[in-house]
Amino acid sequence: xxxxxxxxxxxxxxxxxxxxxxxxxxxxxxxxxxxxxxxxxxxxxxxxxxxxxxxxxxxxxxxxxxxxxxxxxxxxxxxxxxxxxxxxxxxxxxxxxxxxxxxxxxxxxxxxxxxxxxxxxxxxxxxxxxxxxxxxxxxxxxxxxxxxxxxxxxxxxxxxxxxxxxxxxxxxxxxxxxxxxxxxxxxxxxxxxxxxxxxxxxxxxxxxxxxxxxxxxxxxxxxxxxxxxxxxxxxxxxxxxxxxx
Amino acid sequence: xxxxxxxxxxxxxxxxxxxxxxxxxxxxxxxxxxxxxxxxxxxxxxxxxxxxxxxxxxxxxxxxxxxxxxxxxxxxxxxxxxxxxxxxxxxxxxxxxxxxxxxxxxxxxxxxxxxxxxxxxxxxxxxxxxxxxxxxxxxxxxxxxxxxxxxxxxxxxxxxxxxxxxxxxxxxxxxxxxxxxxxxxxxxxxxxxxxxxxxxxxxxxxxxxxxxxxxxxxxxxxxxxxxxxxxxxxxxxxxxxxxxxxx
Amino acid sequence: xxxxxxxxxxxxxxxxxxxxxxxxxxxxxxxxxxxxxxxxxxxxxxxxxxxxxxxxxxxxxxxxxxxxxxxxxxxxxxxxxxxxxxxxxxxxxxxxxxxxxxxxxxxxxxxxxxxxxxxxxxxxxxxxxxxxxxxxxxxxxxxxxxxxxxxxxxxxxxxxxxxxxxxxxxxxxxxxxxxxxxxxxxxxxxxxxxxxxxxxxxxxxxxxxxxxxxxxxxxxxxxxxxxxxxxxxxxxxxxxxxxxxxxxxxxxxxxxxxxxxxxxxxxxxxxxxxxx
Numbered sequence: 001x002x003x004x005x006x007x008x009x010x011x012x013x014x015x016x017x018x019x020x021x022x023x024x025x026x027x028x029x030x031x032x033x034x035x036x037x038x039x040x041x042x043x044x045x046x047x048x049x050x051x052x053x054x055x056x057x058x059x060x061x062x063x064x065x066x067x068x069x070x071x072x073x074x075x076x077x078x079x080x081x082x083x084x085x086x087x088x089x090x091x092x093x094x095x096x097x098x099x100x101x102x103x104x105x106x107x108x109x110x111x112x113x114x115x116x117x118x119x120x121x122x123x124x125x126x127x128x129x130x131x132x133x134x135x136x137x138x139x140x141x142x143x144x145x146x147x148x149x150x151x152x153x154x155x156x157x158x159x160x161x162x163x164x165x166x167x168x169x170x171x172x173x174x175x176x177x178x179x180x181x182x183x184x185x186x187x188x189x190x191x192x193x194x195x196x197x198x199x200x201x202x203x204x205x206x207x208x209x210x211x212x213x214x215x216x217x218x219x220x221x222x223x224x225x226x227x228x229x230x231x232x233x234x235x236x237x238x239x240x241x242x243x244x245x
Numbered sequence: 246x247x248x249x250x251x252x253x254x255x256x257x258x259x260x261x262x263x264x265x266x267x268x269x270x271x272x273x274x275x276x277x278x279x280x281x282x283x284x285x286x287x288x289x290x291x292x293x294x295x296x297x298x299x300x301x302x303x304x305x306x307x308x309x310x311x312x313x314x315x316x317x318x319x320x321x322x323x324x325x326x327x328x329x330x331x332x333x334x335x336x337x338x339x340x341x342x343x344x345x346x347x348x349x350x351x352x353x354x355x356x357x358x359x360x361x362x363x364x365x366x367x368x369x370x371x372x373x374x375x376x377x378x379x380x381x382x383x384x385x386x387x388x389x390x391x392x393x394x395x396x397x398x399x400x401x402x403x404x405x406x407x408x409x410x411x412x413x414x415x416x417x418x419x420x421x422x423x424x425x426x427x428x429x430x431x432x433x434x435x436x437x438x439x440x441x442x443x444x445x446x447x448x449x450x451x452x453x454x455x456x457x458x459x460x461x462x463x464x465x466x467x468x469x470x471x472x473x474x475x476x477x478x479x480x481x482x483x484x485x486x487x488x489x490x491x492x
Numbered sequence: 493x494x495x496x497x498x499x500x501x502x503x504x505x506x507x508x509x510x511x512x513x514x515x516x517x518x519x520x521x522x523x524x525x526x527x528x529x530x531x532x533x534x535x536x537x538x539x540x541x542x543x544x545x546x547x548x549x550x551x552x553x554x555x556x557x558x559x560x561x562x563x564x565x566x567x568x569x570x571x572x573x574x575x576x577x578x579x580x581x582x583x584x585x586x587x588x589x590x591x592x593x594x595x596x597x598x599x600x601x602x603x604x605x606x607x608x609x610x611x612x613x614x615x616x617x618x619x620x621x622x623x624x625x626x627x628x629x630x631x632x633x634x635x636x637x638x639x640x641x642x643x644x645x646x647x648x649x650x651x652x653x654x655x656x657x658x659x660x661x662x663x664x665x666x667x668x669x670x671x672x673x674x675x676x677x678x679x680x681x682x683x684x685x686x687x688x689x690x691x692x693x694x695x696x697x698x699x700x701x702x703x704x705x706x707x708x709x710x711x712x713x714x715x716x717x718x719x720x721x722x723x724x725x726x727x728x729x730x731x732x733x734x735x736x737x738x739x740x741x742x743x744x745x746x747x748x749x750x751x752x753x754x755x756x757x758x759x760x761x762x763x764x765x766x767x768x
Contacts, residue, residue, distance in 0.1 A: 004328075004331060007331050007332045008335065010332050011332050011333060011335065011336060014332070015336075026355055029354070030351065030354045030355045031351065031355075084246075084249075087246055088246060088249045088250050088253060089253075091250065091479070092250065092253065092254065094479065095472050095475055095476060095479075098422075098423075098426045098471065098472075098475040099468060099471060099472065100426060100429045100430040100433055100434075100467070100471060101430075102430055102433060102434045102437065103433060103445075103448070103464055103467050103468065104464075105437070106448060106449070106452040106460055106464070107274075107275065107464070109452070110273065110274045110275065111274055182341060183341075186341070186343075189347075190434070193347075193438065194437065194438075204347055204350075207350075208350035211354065213351070213354070216347070216350060216351060217351075219347070220343075220347045220348070223343060223347065224339075224343045227339060227343045228335075228339040228343070231338065231339045232335075232339070235338070387583060387584070387585065388583065389581045389582075389583035389584060389585035390585050390587065390588075392554065392579070392581060392585065393579070393581070393585040393587075393643070393646075395554055395573060396552065396554075396573055396577065396578060396579045396647075397598070397599050397602060398572070398573050398575075398602075399602065407602075408587070411587070411589040411590075412587070412588070412589055414589060487632070488588075488589075488630050488632060489588045489589060489630070489632055490588055490630070490631065490632025490633075
């Protein structure tokens with residue numbers, strides 16, 4: 001029996017085997033093999049054009065993340081602290097969240113035009129809602145008994161917010177930021193797929209147009225690694241905050 | 246509460262209407278909501294897009310069914326095999342951090358332009374959320390309920406069908422609700438990128454030709470349908486949660 | 493007494509849980525020897541974590557002993573739950589997706605009993621447990637005590653020869669516990685089953701049982717047996733009987749030392765023993 005701590009390696013081997021199998025079935029013109037893709041990816045990171053695209057995407061993603069987090073926190077905390085407003089907004093936020101935001105791309109383009117601001121806007125409309133929803137629920141989910149205890153200690157509203165509400169709600173808020181940041185990346189890339197002339201998303205579309213399968217897969221692989229590392233970083237922070245080891 | 250909610254939503258629409266009518270939002274960017282409604286009515290009554298609507302609806306339903314059935318089966322298998330689950334867990338948790346439809350171009354290469362790549366992209370987009378919710382639902386079956394089933398000599402597939410799955414229904418419905426949203430996103434996004442017909446294709450065509458009435462009419466149609474389906478499933482979900490005494 | 497009266501015989505039963513991540517093998521139980529007669533109301537009290545529930549799992553056929561023999565009506569308990577055994581647990585095990593009627597009918601339907609018979613037996617069980625007017629309610633709409641009644645009715649309706657109760661009233665308040673104790677005594681007399689009750693509550697054990705066994709700290713062994721000699725037609729009013737205090741006092745006398753041990757800290761018992 002293989003020990004459990006080798007599971008990540010097991011997963012990697014399985015994915016590579018599946019990928020290789022797919023190449024054998026579908027043919028190299030449909031799927032580039034893992035080896036070809038990795039060689040291509042290494043060649044790609046040595047080109048300056050790739051780093052220009054990456055910087056472009058990175059900037060859009062960073063801007064969109066900052067706006068999503070700030071906006072989502074403000075909205076979510078406000079709704080969490082105001083019972084009535086929260087009750088009114090809850091289902092509205094829920095249905096806005098479930099709208100396929102992708103359908104709004106013509107609207108975004110008409111407002112922001114092609115370029116950086118459209119990409120950022122696309123990232124924000126994807127990321128801001130989950131952060132707002134998670135932080136609203138985080139504040140509302142603080143057990144009333146904690147607040148009761150604080151009132152028995154005759155604490156001021158401000159110190160209740162700092163010493164009780166914030167630490168109790170923080171893990172949930174970080175979970176919201178994790179989900180929101182992932183969706184912000186998704187939104188930013190969608191923006192680039194549809195409406196950009198630079199960036200990794202645009203590079204993907206360019207590769208699709210010329211049927212460069214190795215290029216498509218190499219870019220996808222790097223996107224996956226980037227997204228997965230951000231995800232696990234935030235996951236780690238969240239676990240630490242929940243005091244699970 | 247409901248009144249306040251209607252007030253907020255209606256207020257947003259009226260504000261938008263006024264801004265459009267006053268020309269603060271120009272007509273090239275957005276037409277007034279009232280005109281969108283008229284445009285929506287005309288394009289439904291005209292029947293010009295019946296073929297596209299049927300095409301997209303078929304694809305979404307097919308993708309949704311594949312995602313839900315596939316996700317339910319895979320989720321059940323992973324729940325039954327904790328080791329396998331531990332192996333694939335990181336993949337599941339990072340899945341939605343990656344824009345899945347970067348694979349759409351590859352699917353076109355593999356399946357050609359038509360229904361197949363759209364259905365496949367919608368299904369692979371929706372399947373993981375169903376897998377995750379199926380596993381969560383089965384995880385939350387209380388141990389005492391499971392023990393009682395064992396005392397009634399229910400084992401294997403009978404325990405699964407008669408006890409585990411019914412107990413997991415609220416989570417399954419949450420999964421189904423999200424699978425709808427994800428199937429729609431997958432299919433419509435695919436049609437945006439490359440397709441010969443479908444609502445997504447018509448919207449992007451209208452956008453390219455500055456045909457704002459058609460574009461906003463179809464957008465509104467899509468949003469209304471999705472919102473209604475979502476609201477229906479949410480109501481069902483809430484009712485189940487209340488009946489089962491879950492939070 | 494016939495062969496199928498619900499007799500239990502345990503000989504040298506032990507349970508050892510294999511070493512797992514981070515801890516060595518755990519000796520949870522035994523060795524335990526006991527004979528429980530058909531129709532007896534038998535209770536087990538013991539400190540937390542002494543292996544009471546492990547013992548019950550073995551008798552239920554949910555888990556097999558590491559060594560020793562466990563027989564139910566002369567047949568070895570091995571590999572699965574035997575016919576004619578029902579159980580009620582501390583945690584709510586009502587099937588929350590079914591209403592009260594369907595909960596109670598669940599086991600009968602699985603056995604393929606015909607519809608008219610199911611209707612007759614379920615409606616009798618519901619009226620016996622005072623649940624008739626809640627037949628179409630869902631468990632979430634009921635209080636904890638009512639839900640536990642549903643679980644008892646669901647087992648009662650199957651007419652088990654052996655009824656296993658693992659802290660069934662542990663989550664209920666004191667008054668509800670007393671009332672539920674009365675109900676349990678009625679159920680016991682009605683179906684004539686052997687009952688094995690595991691409980692934390694000395695009063696509950698003293699009031700309900702024909703015989704109470706006291707278990708030691710882990711690994712659990714029987715260190716004392718108290719025979720109550722209550723009449724079969726008893727109810728909760730016997731707590732006013734002058735003998736009642738004597739029985740609970742004897743139970744606590746045997747149990748106190750073990751409870752202190754199971755609280756864990758070495759020297760803790762000695763510390764508490766010192767006069768201040």
